[in-house]
Amino acid sequence: MTKKVCVLGLGYVGLPTACMFAVQGYHVVGVDVKREVVETISKGSIHIEEAGLKTMLQAAINSRNLVARNEVEPADVFIIAVPTPLAPDKRADVSFVESAARSIVPVLARGNLVVLESTVPPGTTNGLLCRILSETGLNPGVDFHVAHSPERVLPGNVFSELVSNDRVIGGITPESAQLARDLYMSFVEGEILLTDSTTAEMVKLTENTFRDVNIALANELALIAAEYGVDIFSVVALANRHSRVNVHQPGPGVGGHCIPVDPWFIVENSNEAGKLIRRARELNDSMPERIVQLVEHVVGPAQDAKISVWGVAYKGNVDDTRETPAAPIVHLLRKRNYKISIFDFHVRNFECEIDSLESAVNASDAILLLADHKEFKYLDPHVIGQKMRRRIVIDTRNCLDPAKWKGAGFDFHLLWKKL
């Protein structure tokens, strides 16, 4: 008999996953608490942008293997893909996982498998999730099975990564892990690596913590390089020519929905042991304030100075502004009374208005480049300079060609200098 899979949470992770299972022939019930999400999906439309999602969703709906609902239904497998944001106290907000688990309790039956895909602090699957599911009177690991299968897809490339990425699956028992592997084998072509649930939780967090700590190292090196008047980007490029070295790029801070968030989850119950990770997080979070100090140093006091901010996405060539360091930088510059005009080739929605390139640059005193969109490289500094009041560039991403901009009469600054 065809298995029925209930996917809780139809966002960036849950909806593509639901579609994948449906096109593999599973009967899939996609569940979301938001009525408008369910209505949109039921019509074959999408509420989030993801390459190929609309086509996959329509294929899934036309096959009659996918339906969207507001309520959980009895099923063989439950997959939880709900948000786990960072709470103001820098701990994981697992309230969505709790409510999703509670909604499964009335329908959970012997032999079912529950898979948590959301990113969570170590111990959540074995602890909180199993505790809530035990309210059924059934025994986790004996009467039903529970596993954690962290999602590691890159937005914009989700469908290819769902198939080709290696997948780590941690069970609360070996049997739980094996049952989850059998499920994901229906579409995963990468290797499926089995472990216990707490290890799997820590693997996901370790991946993003590694990158955050590495960026913090690069940022710290940038501060030290400035003391010696050395270009940090050259230092990193040359050091990375060593086959066992991979220093990440320094910059104005760390954004996106994973890297600035996950390290907090990994240290939330460890004080002494989490010191390096916390310090790295704090250093990366301090970069926006440092960038503002650099602007003050280079441009001078605000008075009526206008800063043309280029790129507010959290990284180059995307329109994603989640946790972008540009938000605190713009906020801090405004607080210090600088006039701000923002231009971005990709971002349309931001907490402040996005201007045209022309009006962002017009009568400005300095360009502050925060996201290295490739289009910035092709702009002509002579044309840009003619519109500005003063010719100053602060490139925090090593995006622009210094010789070209200096040749057009610009005072050119790369990320950081001794103040």
Ligand SMILES: NC(=O)c1ccc[n+]([C@@H]2O[C@H](COP(=O)([O-])OP(=O)(O)OC[C@H]3O[C@@H](n4cnc5c(N)ncnc54)[C@H](O)[C@@H]3O)[C@@H](O)[C@H]2O)c1
């Ligand atoms: N977006 C990514 O690229 C990505 C990558 C890896 C891991 N993750 C992790 O996956 C998880 C989900 O992230 P996302 O980006 O898909 O989130 P999302 O915000 O895009 O979607 C989550 C959906 O869950 C729904 N929801 C909330 N509570 C619910 C409940 N009790 N029952 C049913 N639906 C509920 C919300 O209405 C929302 O539509 C998070 O833990 C995230 O950290 C995300």
